Amino acid sequence: xxxxxPDEARSTRPPRLSRQRIVDAGLASIEAHGVDQMTMRSxxxxxxxxxxxxxxxxxxxxxxxxxxxxxxLDGLIKRVEAAETTSWQEYLQHVAHEIRHMALxxxxxxxxxxxxxxxxxxxxxxxxxxxxxxxLLATLCERGFSDDQAVDTYKAFTSFLVGSLxxxxxxKTENVAAVEEPxxxxxxxxxxxxxxxDVDLGQAPHVVRMRDRLSQDHSEAEFETGLESLLNRxxxxxxx
Amino acid sequence: xxxxxPDEARSTRPPRLSRQRIVDAGLASIEAHGVDQMTMRSxxxxxxxxxxxxxxxxxxxxxxxxxxxxxxLDGLIKRVEAAETTSWQEYLQHVAHEIRHMALxxxxxxxxxxxxxxxxxxxxxxxxxxxxxxxLLATLCERGFSDDQAVDTYKAFTSFLVGSLxxxxxxKTENVAAVEEPxxxxxxxxxxxxxxxDVDLGQAPHVVRMRDRLSQDHSEAEFETGLESLLNRxxxxxxx
DNA sequence: ACCTGAACACCGTTCAAGT
DNA sequence: ACCTGAACACCGTTCAAGT
Numbered sequence: 001x002x003x004x005x006p007d008e009a010r011s012t013r014p015p016r017l018s019r020q021r022i023v024d025a026g027l028a029s030i031e032a033h034g035v036d037q038m039t040m041r042s043x044x045x046x047x048x049x050x051x052x053x054x055x056x057x058x059x060x061x062x063x064x065x066x067x068x069x070x071x072x073l074d075g076l077i078k079r080v081e082a083a084e085t086t087s088w089q090e091y092l093q094h095v096a097h098e099i100r101h102m103a104l105x106x107x108x109x110x111x112x113x114x115x116x117x118x119x120x121x122x123x124x125x126x127x128x129x130x131x132x133x134x135x136l137l138a139t140l141c142e143r144g145f146s147d148d149q150a151v152d153t154y155k156a157f158t159s160f161l162v163g164s165l166x167x168x169x170x171x172k173t174e175n176v177a178a179v180e181e182p183x184x185x186x187x188x189x190x191x192x193x194x195x196x197x198d199v200d201l202g203q204a205p206h207v208v209r210m211r212d213r214l215s216q217d218h219s220e221a222e223f224e225t226g227l228e229s230l231l232n233r234x235x236x237x238x239x240x
Numbered sequence: 241x242x243x244x245x246p247d248e249a250r251s252t253r254p255p256r257l258s259r260q261r262i263v264d265a266g267l268a269s270i271e272a273h274g275v276d277q278m279t280m281r282s283x284x285x286x287x288x289x290x291x292x293x294x295x296x297x298x299x300x301x302x303x304x305x306x307x308x309x310x311x312x313l314d315g316l317i318k319r320v321e322a323a324e325t326t327s328w329q330e331y332l333q334h335v336a337h338e339i340r341h342m343a344l345x346x347x348x349x350x351x352x353x354x355x356x357x358x359x360x361x362x363x364x365x366x367x368x369x370x371x372x373x374x375x376l377l378a379t380l381c382e383r384g385f386s387d388d389q390a391v392d393t394y395k396a397f398t399s400f401l402v403g404s405l406x407x408x409x410x411x412k413t414e415n416v417a418a419v420e421e422p423x424x425x426x427x428x429x430x431x432x433x434x435x436x437x438d439v440d441l442g443q444a445p446h447v448v449r450m451r452d453r454l455s456q457d458h459s460e461a462e463f464e465t466g467l468e469s470l471l472n473r474x475x476x477x478x479x480x
Numbered sequence: 481a482c483c484t485g486a487a488c489a490c491c492g493t494t495c496a497a498g499t
Numbered sequence: 500a501c502c503t504g505a506a507c508a509c510c511g512t513t514c515a516a517g518t
Contacts, residue, residue, distance in 0.1 A: 016482090017482080017483085039509090039510070039511085040510080040511060040512085041509085041510075041511085049483075049484095050483070050484055050485085051511085051512090052483075052484065052485085052512080052513085052514095053482075053483050053484075055511095055512075055513085056481090056482070056483080060511075060512075061511065061512095111355055114406065115351055115355060117410070117413075117414065117415055121411055121414055121455065122411075122451065122454035122455045124407055124410075125407070125410075130440045130441065130443075130444050130447055131440065131443070131444070133444070133447055134443070134444035134445075134446055134447045137446040137447060137450060138446045141446060147449065147450050147453060148453065150446075150450065151450055151453045151454055152462075154454075155407075155462060156462065156466065158403075158407060159403035159404050159407055159462075159466070160403055161403070162402065162403040162406055162407060163398075163399035163400055163401070163402040163403025163404070163406075164399050164403070166354065166402055166403075166406070167364050167365070167395075167398060167399055167402060170357070170364075170365075171361055171362075173357075174357065174361055175357055200370045200371065201370065203370075203371070203374070204370050204371070204373070204374035205374075206374055206377040206378045206381060206390075207370055207373055207374050207377060209387065210377060210387050210390065210391055211362065213387060213388065213391045214362035214391055214394075215361065215362045222392075222395060222396065222399075226396065226399070229469070229473050233469050256501090257501080257502085279490090279491070279492085280491080280492060280493085281490085281491075281492085289502075289503095290502070290503055290504085291492080291493090292493080292494085292495095292502075292503065292504085293501075293502050293503075295492095295493075295494085296500090296501070296502080300492075300493075301491095301492065301493095
């Protein structure tokens, strides 16, 4: 915190614009207020600059969102390599946990990783960059997978990750950009109904009885169980 | 096609506005040009009316999108009941196939079913309305599931559907609203590179070798395999 | 070199006014 | 009752102009 620092750490007037700073601010804004609220103009405001200045570093809003998605996958390969896993099971488990960690750290941005079209049609979210796919396929082949088995595993693995994690983060964000309830212009003698809770629930005794259970969060255990089941299934096809 | 018809089937000037007609036109527009292009103003144009007229029938764009999602699940319960399945395996299989059919019929709209926040936090896409969840839980309990087992099955089943179908329709839409490639202002002596194909691919020998395999579509078989595996897994926990 | 001001072509939405 | 015109407060994006 020496005053000699080129006002790098000053919060009043940030140092200078750069693609990295814009992407970081974009991600922060998304997590704070939701994707829709992350606007070129609001992002400019966050960075103490007019919106038009951003176009020196990103070619548009779409490019920025793409860069945010890429930044979420940044460093994944390095961390996976550092783990030095010895079996393919251990390898896939490590990748799965890394991705889950990322998703939980950025629950609002994670759906972008899934829903934005990857660069090539054969890339599957959330493992949607070539380097990561290469690493995964190479590792599986090293461990004795045939090409077909490696590709099938890539597809099943990505489907599992998307299904588990998208629904898990969905319960965790719930509504980052709060939605106002619009008044329904119905007759005034019907009393307010807070949400769905009282509306259809009379016709749904099982839902009522299991509502607590439905709300309970066992997502970690479910993730682990599903992952093990997937690995077992792969194991059976690979040693048939 | 008798001229006595109250110009119901005329294409030149459609009969009258109604919520149903708006929702149908909205879905059609989404499938034709993508969600972003489905704008209140363009939808008015499609219906031969000013955008402001729509607000008599939908409270806003969000309400319209919500109604489109609901319309996609319409009739699902009735069709499932009509099938009169005898085992819970057959039941879940039938539901799964119905949902897959819907997803493939509306590949551009299906991501909305997944990504929009359901009415209650314990509802999980794509089985996101109470009546459907009630039906599923009731059926499983009839077949001998405990409450816990029914809820666990609901969660695993929805995760499976989301993961499989979201990635399947993703490969099938690819870019409904075509994205223009922005010129990169780099030096002119570097020749054009069509897409990712040539960029990083030098460093990715496994990807190159398996590229055809990665592009091949076996989604139906993968869906069936994954579904059977899931049912087996449930079967094991239910008869432990 | 880096940022700004002004402008353009869009949005969603409200509301008084028309028929 | 049903739709329209005009208006408001926003967007993303371009481009000449400032420093």
